[in-house]
Amino acid sequence: MANDAPAVEITDLVKEFKTTMRGRPLRAVDQVSLRIMPGEVYGLIGPNGSGKSTTMKALLGLLAPTAGSCKIFGRDSIKVDSRQDVGFLPENPYFYKHLTGGETLRFYGRLCGLGGSVLRERIEVLLELVDLKDARDRRVGGYSKGMLQRIGLAQAMIQHPRLVILDEPTAGVDPVGSREIRDLVLKLRDQGITVFLCSHLLEQVQEVCDRVGIIFAGKLIREGKLEELIAIEDQTEVVIRHADSALVSRIEEIIQSSDGAELVQTGKPRTTLERLFLKEIKRDHQS
């Protein structure tokens, strides 16, 4: 197996669903092609029902493509062994309610061929990583949404996969939790693990992804490096603390007198709601 094979290679993927007996089939994914190189963090963004989850399921061989093909590290998704190197977190994950957190990880680890002390240590590490040590002996049926998401992440990473596919990893998770998930994704990237995630929370995608693709109504309409997509090349931002009105008007004068430059806007930058929320919580914790 060539080591420089793309982690993900989707070629002209089409997926149609039969809707009714006679009606026209629904085209959920339409001629999507994308390629993710090893070590990249790729974000697929798009509104509800645009075909993000369908693309991921086809990539994992859970759905058979109507046309086109999907490959993981050069191996066709239809083949079972293509899944050796992948971890998957489904959207709104749901696990076996009768198992505890620890048993859940053991079950998935065994399916991947882990066992004995290797598996035990791995479970320890992962429970620590997703902060579920206290809940390891509780049944997953009683987990909250955020906890399910985290046990799902741990489950996805159980066999040290080289590619992790996350379908809306932060859905239903509070800002602190989603920040932790973001940090986890960054940590994965530092270890050279490829991450393919999708979301409709643009801000979060912006924070972690190297490249993004925008999917709409089943079509990949835009794709590229994040900075290239969002930078406004002809503008510059200056943020000043304690500026009085005299200083501001002097700056405005300078801009007006210089050739070709134009003032687009002044005003107070607003903190994002997310930042405010996190700051307030931290303050609350400290007091």
Added chain:
Amino acid sequence: MSESTPTPAFKASHASRMVTLSLHAFTQLVRMKVFYFLAVFAVIVIGSNFFDMAQHQGPESVGANVLRNIKSWSLGAMALFAVVISIVATALLLPRDIEDRTLYTVLAKPVPRIDYLVGRLMGVLLLVFVSLAVMDLLMVAALHLRTGMVMEMQEKMAVGRGWPEEAIQSLKQETLASGVNWQLQAAVLAIFLKVAVMAAICLSVSTFSTSTLFTTVVSFLIFFIGHFQADALDFYLKGVEAGTSTFSQYLALGFSLFIPNFQLFNVVDGLVQNQPITLLMVGKLVMMACYYVLLYTLLAWWIFSDKEV
């Protein structure tokens, strides 16, 4: 963190994955508290002790009814419970995995679909096996105790009536023979084989159905057809002219290739009447069960391999 260690390639064998999946299914079913039914079974076994019609004849008939009752009630209840458990449990597993979307998480791991199916089937069979073993134990214990009591009574009565020693001994032998013996175990094995076939049929039904209810209903339907197929064919064969009998024989054969004749597994009735089960019969049943389990597992695989989850 130990995260950065080079990743070794793990690979599970088919067998180990199947074992993992079957133990998982077994745990799931046990934690649904299916074993509570064993309490009901215990009540039936104990109850069957009291269905002794008062008889005031010779020592030879004292208690014979009790022993027969214990056997027929216990084996009957075992057959019933085993079939219900296997159908309901099998019908529960796959549709529930699809409904809860837990199937994604399993199939997103390197798990071939045949491993998943066989693992589930083995889990149900393990459950049935354990249930049957416990019930068997209860039955044997009850029968053993009761046989001892019956023999004591018979001896007392026979001595009281001045029977010769020889006659008493042979009566004892006879009573022992209708107590605990290997024939009973063969009957339990026959129940297990029948239920294994039923579980495999139910598994293949569940691969194309979408609900537990549908799977359960269809499986029970097949179960009843399997019981009456022999009678129905008999009836049909008697109705046709002698000339077309080869055709109808082929028809019967073709039918039995797919629908097992469950009547053949009912060795219990004969056993209760003290008709012996031969090794040949057991061998035939084992072969038949293997054939149908294999057939229906392959059918399930064939349907499931293209299924979109």
